[in-house]
């Protein structure tokens with residue numbers, strides 16, 4: 001964890017900047033002017049039920065369009081961009097493996113992950129020159145490397161649907177990383193994962209952090225947030241209640257009050 005994690009990232013260090021974000025569902029105000037910035041490392045996003053965490057992720061990744069406010073990622077305004085454009089800009093989220101892909105093997109899932117392979121583009125189907133062959137080879141190499149990194153290499157021929165919950169989370173993370181992101185958004189990466197695999201997932205996240213990837217994740221497991229995040233952002237009723245180091249947030253009276261009746265902070 002970085003030493004100066006108590007301070008918000010400086011403008012130069014900011015990767016993701018969100019200003020005055022608002023999202024309503026009819027009369028419900030899900031996001032009520034969210035202002036925050038995220039730098040490198042591991043940032044946790046917490047908040048009691050209904051605080052707006054999922055809505056916020058959906059706005060960031062283009063699944064919802066905010067009515068007000070802006071989202072700037074690596075200096076580019078991505079407010080209202082479509083999900084594919086957001087992913088292309090370098091911000092990806094992990095997704096549950098859909099049913100169709102559950103029937104495919106782990107290797108096939110990994111090979112299908114990177115966007116913009118020549119073979120996937122219309123022109124690639126008939127422009128099968130050397131570039132196409134190189135592309136195919138490097139995609140396969142990267143998929144195999146990724147499988148090894150996540151210790152899924154003994155499961156390459158296994159249908160994804162046969163994996164345990166934790167192995168599936170690793171595959172989801174591997175698929176997200178194959179798109180070459182700068183920042184990975186994780187929605188409850190440890191939900192339903194057994195302790196052994198939980199440790200493996202966290203180890204991998206720290207390894208990737210050391211390689212320069214940034215993570216923003218929502219997790220209800222407060223202990224995990226406190227032990228593994230450099231910085232924590234607390235949402236409450238659609239607004240940022242506070243941000244700080246895990247220690248600062250854990251002892252903040254406003255956070256304790258917001259969580260009263262929810263979990264022990």
Ligand SMILES: Nc1ncnc2c1ncn2[C@@H]1O[C@H](COP(=O)(O)OP(=O)(O)OP(=O)(O)O)[C@@H](O)[C@H]1O
Nearest residue numbers: 025028029030047048049050051052053054055056
């Ligand atoms: N599609 C929707 N239609 C109507 N209201 C919604 C919708 N999505 C979210 N909301 C409302 O917006 C508010 C924020 O919900 P959101 O799911 O973003 O919170 P959350 O922090 O992710 O909660 P949880 O921790 O329980 O998942 C809640 O009041 C919720 O009921």
